[in-house]
Amino acid sequence: MTCKTIRIAAALLIGPDGRTLLVRKRGTQAFMQPGGKIEADEQPVHALARELEEELGLVIDTTAATYLGQFAAAAANEPGHQVVAELFRVHTDEPLEPAAEIEEVVWIDPAGDGGLILAPLTRDLILPFYRASRVPGA
Template identity: 55%
Template sequence: MTERIIRIATALIRDADGKILLVRKRGTRAFMQPGGKIDPGETPLQALLRELQEEIALHLKPADLVDLGTFAAPAANEPGFTVEAALFAVTRTVSPSVQAEIEEAAWVDPADPGTIVLAPLTRDYVLPLCAALNAEGPMAETDCGDVLTRLQNPL
């Protein structure tokens, strides 16, 4: 049987108020983190740096990102597939600009995303992570790993 996994790299981008940047690709309904597919020969970090530049005009360096781990969820736009997502936190303030295949971007409160359609990865992993981070108060993105561990392994 053919493996039905799509390997992607995505960015967790929060603003000073704890809102998360989500994007919607042209011709789709679900909002998700910026990022995209990892090309052959690319590392997840290389793929993410390329995708952020292409999609939202962010020119980041590897030092601007913290690896939060890899997560799997049903693909939002490709039925029957699973995304295996390398998730990275962006550690500096950014000003994204929608371009390429991105139709729309929104800063969303992770505790109350409203009525927008969310990709399963965003809904099941990223928003709970952000809500937990915001509930703990101001903290460095490098502390995300501890929060993720607690979310995945509740006491």
């Protein structure tokens, strides 16, 4: 059985205190990075900007989003699918509220899981990547 691929742009959204924001979509359990599907003729950073505005009311400067690489894992909410994420680091000190299909947002210390159910991409790849990239004491 072949695995279908979902291409997304996702944000490692970092607050002033180093915590990272995770979102949970309505009707689901797993928390994940904010972001969403990349349209056919869309650049990943533009998809990210569109999704962050739709989901969180956050308007970003696309030139300030740092590309971190491509990460892939089993999709949290679509059985038999793999999610391939173009990941960008975005810093913000804006207060963020869930909008569109987002039911809940939470800031967590990346050293742990916040006691939450995490999407495989977040749990297995993105949070460990962020932990490894942080400079102690910074």
